Amino acid sequence: MGKSAEELYNEDMNRTKNEVEAENLESEVEEYKKPEAPHHIKLTVAILKRSLNFLPSNEKDRKLLVLEILRDGLEIIREFEDELLPMVHLIWHPLVGRFKETDSPVIINYSFLLLTTMARISKEFIRMRTIKDVLPSILNVLKNLSKESYLKDRGSAYSFAEKDIEKTSDAVFIYLSDKQPLPLQREAVNFFKLLILYDPTLQNTIKDWSKEKSTLECKKNVDRIFEENVGENYV
Structure with a gap:
């Protein structure tokens, strides 16, 4: 027995609905684009x-x-x-x-x-x-x-010459005074700390050298040079 006119009509309507939904979905996919970069x-x-x-x-x-x-x-x-x-x-x-x-x-x-x-x-x-x-x-x-570094020792050009260290240290030392701005004091202390970190054998040299030049104004910061941490807080 064949389908009734009503059944055929309903099938056509469902088919049309499905086709429309499919077309809408395709349009949405085509229209989607990734957001553009700022x-x-x-x-x-x-x-x-x-x-x-x-x-x-x-x-x-x-x-x-x-x-x-x-x-x-x-x-x-x-x-x-x-x-x-x-x-x-x-x-x-x-x-x-x-x-x-x-x-x-x-x-x-x-x-x-x-x-x-x-x-x-x-x-x-x-x-x-x-x-x-x-x-x-x-x-x-x-x-x-x-x-290039083979057999290079502390006395070679591979390391900083002591005279250059002393010149630089002499210029920085004046900023160890507690009369200098705190940020400059801190950087001066850190300079000597990093110098020792670069070459630990310089520690005794710097100690002896700082004793010769140290004043009451510089004593607190000279002591800080040989404390453990670099970049400590100043009060």
Whole structure:
């Protein structure tokens, strides 16, 4: 027995309803777009791309500036993955080239700082690339530097000359006076603390030297130099 006119009508209505719903769903999918990045993020990306053109420059100062700009810029866009990862990709090959400049430790240092920033904020994105492209250059740099530092002792040019330490210390010592502004006192104390941290063998030298120059105004801060923590609070 065939379907009645009413049944055929209901089927047509249901079919039409389903088709309309499907079309609406497709329209919604087509209309959905990811939110655009904020203007300051777009501007930062544009600056990074422009700066990247100067990374292979022959001028060391320019390269150092670009490496610093790239590092700071990546921190700004770190939360915007759609902008971050393509930028990391663009930076990669010019950055790898900087690790081959083994005659310039400061370029290697700045490049390594940028690399660690990229690794931290892009996570696994550059891990295998680092092992393949950068690690051999870093190992080569370490090998070359080991030859330069081999058999270098405290009396060599590898360490600060004592006369240079004394000149610098003499200039800083006046800021140990309790009559100086507190921030300057603090920085003077930290200077001597860091000097000892750099070369612990200087501790006795600085003690003897400070005794010769110490006054009542400086005594409290001279004592602070040999306390444990750097950057303590001043009252």
